Amino acid sequence: MSATQRTPTTPPRVSFGIELEFLVAYIYEGEADPDEEIKDGLQPLVVVPRVETACSSPEPTSSRHDTNSRFNPHPQEWVKTQIRMALAKAGLPVAGATDGVVQESVQAGHSRDRMSAFHVVNDHTIDEVSIDGYHFQGVEINSPAMYSMDISFDMIRLAVSVLTTQFRCRVNPTCGFHVHVGVGPTQRIDTRTLRNFAALLWAADPLISRLHAPWRAIARYSQSGRVNELTELGKNHGPADVLLDTAPPSQDSEGVHRAEMTTVIPARDLKRVKYFSRDRQLGEPVEPNPDLDAFRAELDKDTVDDIAILKAEPWTHRPCVPAAQGSRSESPGEHDQFDYPRCNYTPPVPCPEAYGDYRASRLQSSAPSRPRPPPIQRRxxxxxGTMREDTRVDREFLAPYLAHHGYGDFVATPGVRQPPSRSDVMSGVRDLLGSDMTAAQVGDLMRNKYVAKHINYKFDGYSMYQVRRWRPDGVTPEYSGWGDMPGSYESKKENTIEFREAAGSLDATWITTWARICCRLLEWSRDADPAEYMCVIRLLAWAQEEEGAQYDVVDFLIDLGLIQEARVCEERLPNGDAAFWECMNVIPDPRALEAREWDEDWEYVESVEVEMTDAPPFEEEADDGKLAAAAAAAETDEDTP
Known part of the structure; x- marks a missing residue:
């Protein structure tokens, strides 16, 4: 190969995996198909053999889940087995599948590898009431860990197609759709990329939220850190605050008040934190070095727990910069071509068709510049606006949209809102980009320390807690008794960031589109030029803080280079509820056994605690009249001096 020829290179692909939650309809053997008249035009219905066990009681218990347990096989396992069989017959690798897998084939080999197979598992947070004779079983499907390639998204499409053509499925507000993104099963996201990624998510959160159902940003299992005060960043804490804390001021012998600095973690853990995913000196690789000798050498450094350095500004970082080599040429002829721009310069490619309209727009004349002119026109x-109104105080919204069923846990019910102390964009971006000591600072700033899953972007795999459990090899965590044995499927998921805000869906186009968007967010955070990165951050801040700003999530996706995905989202957004509600929501009759009622204090109570024998027919007008009477009484109280 000649010296002038160069091999084209591409950046490493990001990896991803998805979790789909949905409900599968079934009936017991001997029960009639609720849609017998039109069943030829519907998907097949799962029929569970109704074989009662010897210890079953003649009367059903108060819980329909206990009723299901009287039969063998249990509906839960029977439904999962049917799904595994259907996926395997379609040629997909499925963990635990026996029928449909060709022995000694590539499919069989991947089915035995937990990271390369689809998993059909339980999820107790998914629930639904019985509808017109149908019973429903909540199911979660986890995809293999795959790289962001067209063939990977084709596998997702195939799996969703199998579900929607061979089973009667539905989704409701208790269902979610999660996406994990990372850089492979054995690598961790480097600190610089993680900083950029977290800052981008903080800045773009209100715009991205527009792509999802309105209840997801306030529901407990997917609530937004920009809406509720969930994270240290939302509490207006900085990168040093997550590692250190200030003790109450004390007095010395002369009566002078002094603020004593106390570490939240031991000094030896600070050294460990400094080692794993820390910023690298010039010339060092960006990957965490798993060499044990290098780890021990890092522990011997004395500056890693220096309080002055930890509490200093980010620019006090002192890398070993080598002396500059060479000097500027003394010949001016070599630089003549850069003296003045040519007046007759012609761009190498023609301008986009929409470039003239973009330049002429008066609304955009005062806006921050886009990274490049948009290549497509908006339809x-x-x-x-960018931030939705908080709908949790609207009783009319909560009653039908967040109907709570089943176990009684507060799965989808939003809690009382605690507004974040920090609401602006740029201060959060500043603190995240200033986390230059370790990736653990970013993880602790972005995670929910109280309940890990109660947030829309889960960064726990890069938190201080996770770093403490990491072994010196930098790859395997210590076993903590929660199913995360070193090298296991669960431990490898700790290398990822989880997107949790998407609502449950069975739309293959939207599922693959959102997965591509999640992958691109991480990829762009890693590869974007600093000037282009800050240009987009500035646009996001302008869109949220300037009234009438003309920049939304579709523009944001275009600036990330997601042209096809931007078109899909642009078509999706005008549909409103039709896009968010793929299936009709069902509110149980208050006289039904599994019903819950919404009381005067906005809390759920067990229906068995209510006298149901003389209850009137279930009518929404009754609630409307009660609300009207309450409103009239409130107005009367206000008028009374």
Whole structure:
């Protein structure tokens, strides 16, 4: 190969995996198909053999889940077995599948590897009431860990197609759709990329939230850190605050008040934190070095727990910069071509067709510049505003949209809102980009320390807690008794960031589109030029803080290079509830056994505690009249001096 020829290179692909939650309809053997008249035009219905066990009681218990347990096989396992069989017959690798897998084939080999197979598992947070004779079983499917390639998304499409053509499925507000993104099963996201990624998510959160159902940003299992005060970043804490804390001021012998600095973690853990995923000196690889000798050498450094350095500003980092080599040429002829720009310069490619309209727009004349002119024209008007109104105080919204069923846990019910102390964009970006000591600072700033899953972006795999459990090889965590044995499927998921805000869906186009968007967010955070990165951050801040700003999530996706995905989202957004509600929501009759009622204090109570024998027919008008009477009484109280 000649010296002038160069081999084209591409950046490493990011990895991803998805979790789909949905409900599968079934009936017991001997029960009639609720849609017998039109069943030829519907998907097959799962029929569970109704074989009662010897210890079954003649009367059903108060819980329908206990009723299901009277039969063998249990509906839960029977439904999962049918799904595994269907996926395997379609040629997909499925963990635990026996029928449909060709022995000694590539499919069989991947089915035995937990990271390369689809998993059909239980999820107790998914629930639904019985509808017109149908019973429903909640199911979660975990995809293999795959790299961001077209063939990977084709596998997702195939799996969703199998589900929607061979089973009667539905989704409701208790279902979610999660995406994990990372850089492979054995690598961790480097600190610089993680900083950029977290800052981008913080800045773009209100815009991205527009792609999802309105209840997801306030529901407990997917609530937004920009809406509720969930994270240290939302509490207005900085990168040093997550590692150190200030003790109450004390007095010395002369009566002078002094603030004593106390470490939240031991000094030896600070050294461990400094080693794993820390910023690298010039010339060092960006990957965490798993060499044990290098780890021990790092522990011997004395500056890693220096309080002055930890509490200093980010620019006090002192890398070993080598002396500059060479000097500027004394010949001016070599630089003549850069003296003045040519007036007759012609761009190498023609301008996009929409470039003239973009330049002429008066609304965009005062806006921050885009990284490049948009290559496509918008087909629909931009979404006004960025942050949705908080709907949790609207009783009419909560009653039908967040109907709570089943176990009684507060699965989808939002809690009382605690507004974050930090609401602006740029201060959060500043603190995240200033986390230059370790990736653990970013993880602790972005995670929910109280309940890990109660947030829309889960960064726990890069938190201080996770770093403490990491072994010196930098790859395997210590076993803590929760199913995360070193090298296991669960431990490898700790290398990822989880997107949890998407609502449950069985739309293959939307599922693959959102997965591509999640992958691109991480990829762009890693590869974007600093000037382009800050240009987009500035646009996001302008869109949220400037009234009438003309920049929305579709523009954001275009600036990330997601042209096809931007078109899909642009078509999706005008549909509103039709896009978010793929299936009709069902509110149980209050006289039903599994029903819950919404009381005067906005809390759920067990229906068995209510006298149901003389209850009137279930009518929404009754609630409306009660609300109207309450409103009239409130107005009367206000008028009374």
């Amino acid at each position: 629909y008007p931009r979404i006004p």
